[in-house]
Amino acid sequence: MERANEHAHSRDQLKRLAAERAVKLISPGMVVGLGVGSTAIHAIRKIGALLADGELHNIIGIPCSKAVAAEASRLGIPLSDLDEQPVVDLTIDGADEVDSQLNLIKGGGGALLREKMVAQASLREVIVVDEGKLSPQLGTLFALPVEVITFGWKSQARFLEQLGATVCLRRRVDGGPYLTDQNNYILDCTFGSIHDPEVLARHLEQRAGIVEHGLFLGLATDLIIAGTSGVRQMSVAR
Template identity: 70%
Template sequence: MSDAVQRDALKRLAAEQAVTLIQSGMVVGLGVGSTAIFAIRRIAELLASGELRDIVGVPCALRVEEEAQRLGIPLTTLEEHSQVDLTIDGADEVDPQLNLIKGGGAALLREKIVAQSSRREVIVVDEAKLSPVLGTQWAIPVEVVRFGWGAQARWIASLGAEVALRRQPDGEPLTTDQGNYILDCNFGPIADLTTLATQLSLRTGIVDHGLFLGLATDLIVAGADGIRHIQRPAS
């Protein structure tokens, strides 16, 4: 078995472990990414078999909405259900305090809105995503409005980041579901996450950023030694 096939098998097992936390009648956030899609498929299987009933999903991206509809998962909105019982999502990088960098799939804005509305935010990753300090492996995606995006890029660079506009394979700028651009901002290992998150949040023209601090309640990790489930200590 190749490393890629083995990694996918572990991701699937971890995602299916996360799905065991779902109970009938729940409102479930449907996350984005290669690991989260395994969870969505498993939810659809359990609904089809009758093992889960009366589940409604809140998708974190248009492509997730389309896949959930294709699989027969009933969908809802945060206007209809302002409280999400449990969200299953992925992450690009996770530190020991369960802080995250997200946005590799260009859905960070919707993902954060759903995470903030969730009683339980379950993050599923393979062990390669674990990091001692956020920024060690991954740049921070920052979603910006298209007007004046270059000014935002220069300002973020002044904070010490290498900044690149995310582009599609044809070279055109990638646009999010909201029609915004993404700047990938490489700060290297970040010593003060809270200060940086605050600076980015306060800047006009920045819609949101990929630092998800204090939002994850559970981490399910797929690794060579199997599946680990880590929970954030109660505050």
């Protein structure tokens, strides 16, 4: 148990270092997307500390979930939204799975719709993960979250099963259905290795009742990886 605790602490420390590397990309005057997840929260806390110390100033945060908005507000980060700030200079977010082309599966934290909206509005999308999230092919490590409206959700589950998925309605700890910030359900869809994510994304986007899916294709510009050998960074041109 002690060794497991040490490993968890070490992993969290690496996540923190990777998140702080991402925060160094922020300059005064930027509009900054604030992502969701255990790694992204380290970035938000670092931003708050830099603002409090006066080392960073004149930034505006665009939170990707209500919970992130509450934490950022508590830390004194000025906040806005995409209505007021339609262009985001840089977003720092996490991911559940990342392939070699920096395509992602996201949505484990339940905020995939807002995260994708902010990502699409961002000039630079910086993804921070630990090396356990790296994958040879999307779907190998993580089920694909699909956000659906509550009306007729079982018909969406049948549609997804016809596409080859094993579908599970996400639930809260108390057993009730999990609700997103938009009061939708999430269906966690196990496809196995997804050989053509672009084709699957098109199928999902054409289906009425599916609000959004967790395939983030061609959106990430930078990947910062926390690993046993330290922190490393990759970038791609978009």
